[in-house]
Amino acid sequence: MSLENIRSVCEEVLSRVIPEREETEKALRIFREVSSYLEPVLNELKYPYKITLEGSVSRGTHLRDDTDLDVFILIRYEGMRREWLEGLINKIAVVLDRFKPKKLYASHPYLRFKVEGIEVDVVPAFMALNVSEVRTAVDRTVFHTNFVKSRLSKDQVNEVRLLKRFFKGIEVYGAEIRTEGFSGYLTELLIIYYGDFINTIKGLSTWTPPQVVDFLKLYEDLKDYVRLYGRKPLILPDPVDSRRNVAAALSMKSFSTAVLAAKMFLEKPSLKFFYPQVDVSELSWDNIVSYISSRKTSIVGYLIHYLEGTSPDIIWGELKKCLRRGINVLKSYDFEVLDTSIWCDEVNTAVLLYEVPQEELTPYVLHKGPKVFRDVEVRRFLDKYLKSSDVVGPWISDYGELIILKPRKYKTSLEVLLNESKVILHAKHIVNYKVVKLGDLANLYLGNDNFKIWLYKFTHKKPLWL
Structure with a gap:
């Protein structure tokens, strides 16, 4: 350093x-x-x-x-x-x-x-x-x-500006639901607590959850903080109202991002932590498509239109719930989810994306039945599957279980998203939607610079500051 x-x-x-x-x-x-x-x-x-x-x-x-x-x-x-x-x-x-x-x-x-x-x-x-x-x-x-x-000195004002710009650069600034990051007030409190930007970054680099930063010195034991505020990544009792954790909105992802960025900045300081730049030459649509094709994964999701005028916090809250339901539904049909993300223009359009290892699974799935010694369960299993033309088997495993190969309900992730959309997209402000693959997003990509940068980040994964 x-x-x-x-x-x-x-x-x-x-x-x-x-x-x-x-x-x-x-x-x-x-x-x-x-x-x-x-x-x-x-x-x-x-x-x-x-x-x-x-x-x-x-x-x-x-x-x-x-x-x-x-x-x-x-x-x-x-x-x-x-x-x-x-x-x-x-x-x-x-x-x-x-x-x-x-x-x-x-x-x-x-x-x-x-x-x-x-x-x-x-x-x-x-x-x-x-x-x-x-x-x-x-x-x-x-x-x-x-x-x-009353607590921030004239010199510390610019230290706050440095920390704000750092948090903005690594995309963890703002306590709203979209970001679940560091609020302006939390940023100011950190500078007051640590004294200046460099000491704050040094402090950040050593944090482990649940991390306590306490002006008030309320307790000596971490367990007492967790009991009062819950097991949050960061606990900073509000010096104005100690019943409240100023960092309650901070997600584990934003907390972890800030900690790693602080470590990396101290190791190799650079403007990219404050002003990350996308290589314009890599922003072509063909580059995005070939990049995904080269790793042979599949990107699927929803193009959503929602009620115009909806508060950003409300629509982001709904979209995040939909995203989580989508993960759970895909997993329930044996689709592993590698990564997910949400884009929203905060006007009337949003995109939910899921990256999965493959678009299509095998037609059959292994289904284990009871061990042959359990008479009642065995009879029920055989009555259901023995004469079924849809299944392969049954046969007996090395462990004494009855086993069949059963046709999957859905063979592709697109089928899951299409047929389970009423469950996944159950939200008050969504007006209509379309199930999409990566290729269906070309027009939006070419016509919206904000979406273009977001999709680049989603497909390339590595933060621009790393």
């Missing part, structure tokens, strides 16, 4: 991620503009309210060309319920109509729209005076902002 090389890479990354002053000023101007539209509606309420800026811009940890705004409306109304919030959001949507806001849902409804290229979320929340009054995760955000602002 060469600290000089690491620092050199970090300096180059910082030159790319620190926002220009104009970008931050633009974001703050848009916040003021949006607030001015909100105030007339909120002034009609009979309850105290406050419009606040939360998220990375408010904490000074946003990245260049990656700025978004979290505009919170804090309302001190004890009777705040979903129906009341729906009514408020509808009124706010009217005054923001020029921005064409989209209504989305988390723990309750909020609006999302763009102003001059910057994404803005307008989020109503209960004005909790202390953490004990918090009702939803959204209500807790204000306390997170205050904690980070």
Whole structure:
């Protein structure tokens, strides 16, 4: 490990991620503009309210060309319920109509729209005076902002930017269901805990699950943390509300990816951990097809259209459940699943893919019956299969079992996906679908750069930073 090389890479990354002053000023101007539209509606309420800026811009940890705004409306109304919030959001949507806001849902409804290229979320929340009054995760955000602002030094702001860019580069940034990675708040807490980017990476490289990072020093024994928070890969008790694990959304895959990437970065620091590049010459459709053909596996799956306007978290949750059901169904019909992945445009189209060792299995499967000494079971087995023209056998194994060769219900993985689709794709927001092989995705590949890079990564497997 060469600290000089690491620092050199970090300096180059910082030159790319620190926002220009104009970008931050633009974001703050848009916040003021949006607030001015909100105030007339909120002034009609009979309850105290406050419009606040939360998220990375408010904490000074946003990245260049990656700025978004979290505009919170804090309302001190004890009777705040979903129906009341729906009514408020509808009124706010009217005054923001020029921005064409989209209504989305988390723990309750909020609006999302763009102003001059910057994404803005307008989020109503209960004005909790202390953490004990918090009702939803959204209500807790204000306390997170205050904690980070009080603990993060000016020098550490750029350390957060480095860690964010690192997590983005290795594709583990974001706690949403799509990624199940490191949230912005978790990233900031890690820098506060370890001090700077390099020490955080050093710490990461030594993690083993379940890993505890605790500001509060709640317990001495790991078992006590597991008892309270569950056996999660990373346990970081929220310094604002110790009942909550800040890293609860972090998957084992994202945790493991971060640990290996940290080890590899310390061993051989490079910009590719922050800005991984795909070799454009390898992105041709013919290259993808020949690459899969050379290893003689098969890629099958679904091209899905879902209800437009569905919240990303909701559709990703449904797609992940469908993917897991597909794995289980394929395995139940003797198809080994080598790898899987999901692509979603977060508009109305998604793709679920399964890579299997072979597209077609043998026509027959070995079916073991009872040992010949079990009279009742043997009679039942023989009555069912002895005169069946569909089976081969029965015969007696070396272990005294009755055995037959039984026709498979499905010989190809495509047949499984087609005939079991109602089980696999049982989801509220899926409108229609098509069972596909790799070759059926050529048009989508050639017409969508985002899908092109995703399919390249899925077929080539090795992370771009490795």
